[in-house]
Amino acid sequence: MRLFRHELRSQLRLYGRSRELAFFTFALPLIMFFLLGSVYGNDRIKAEGNVRAADYLLAGMLGYGAIATGFAGLSIMLVIRRESGILKRVRATPLPAWAYVVALLCTTLIAFALEAVCMSAIGRIFFHTHVHNLFSLALALLLGAAAFTTLGLALTVLIKSAEGSSAVVNAIYLPVSFLSGAFFSPHSFPAALKAIANALPLVYVIRLVRDIAVHNQQIWDRPGDVAVIAAWGLAGAIIAARRFRWEPQEG
């Protein structure tokens, strides 16, 4: 446990130091929320039960933040560390593998928690958003972000090089965010796109968050969504546990 605490402190410091990463995965969702909120935050969305667009958007952007921080940020950072040989070097020390990985996941979740707080604050200050059921909401966000972190671990298995990591990751999580209705309501999307979105986890995270924050439900009212998200997270964890590599691609 001493090693874990030491590693968690170290990882938090490292996270704070990596500006590029912090911008793309942490600040960008906040900026996007501000911009989109300024464009249509005061509308009403008829197709979604005439809710205020800002409330609706906040839920979507929280989902987007979860995938950006948990999935995209974590996997890019890990691939860079793996390919530069840092992970290999850490493996030569007495630090247990679990302590390293769990510290990294906790760091990511803490960063996302901070982002969620900032996002809610922006919503409140600029767009007068209102969220219901904070406890359920926090649980839902934790579940979603945790699932994305294990999927982020699993994704590192597929990425071969540090150079390719942000290209591959962006090519996945940006379209997924779009399809899943993070930026605006997907009700007018063609059926084919909806079908694709329904095969992916983010749509369930966003729906769960919306049902809680906007439609005043509790997380336990939506066991189906919870199960789908948990299954994705579990699948990511299994792939990561079996296939995660500590060494760079070559030698």
Place this chain on the structure above:
Amino acid sequence: MTPVISVRGLTKSYGDFEALKGIDFELCAGEVFGLLGPNGAGKTTTIEILEGYRRRDAGEVEVLGADPATAGLDWRGRIGVVLQSSAMYENLTVAEQLAQFAGYYEHPRPVDEVIGLIGLEEKRDTRARRLSGGQRRRLDLGLALVGDPELIFLDEPTTGFDPGARRRAWETIRSLSGLGKTILLTTHYLDEVEQLADRVAVLREGRIVASGTVQELVGGALATEIRYRRNGEFVVLETDEPTRVLHELTTAAIERGEELDGLEVRRPSLEEVYLSLTQAEPE
């Protein structure tokens, strides 16, 4: 005394390629041992099997009394590893980096002491990304050293260095040896093992083709050359008995009342010994 490292009949293949074809060697405590060879000879494969990164196909390997393939975290606390390429967190300073790794060990060496050993006092609070290649390599050494290990693995610690940086790295490695550490080092520079290693094994195509002290290698590998000029043409004699041959040659010349022009007795240079050891024989 039980050896710190003992390797017997070690083999390893990658697909059809036999990287190691059965090698044997031992390291005693406090010794600096050089594994010398050209690229692709099997140096990194060997050292990474000993570090526990790679599985062997066959043979017996013992490092600090354990099999590296199954050794636990305590065992890892007793070794220090410098990989072939520098690996560190670019956004941490020298001192932070060392403190982070020090935290992984039971009894780390104090960070400032390590900084002194690697000679980076002036760069203590500089982030890794701003260090030069040689400074990074010394920080690499510091990271391997901060856990105060008994055994240190150095995989090509000075490849790509300018002469000044190599000398400084050598100084650091010597100071580690002075602390009583056992060191296994790979290199493709014969002058590096001459400077640092007590004993050497030369790897070629997955086999050890020569081993011993550097003096033994240099002495035993190539015949001594005696040259002189006769009628404007060089005569070159290669011999394992230079004293006798030279004596006969000069006696005969004195009897004939001749001077042997440009008489020279040459020991093979390190470069020549290295090439003769590491390249396939011409025949």
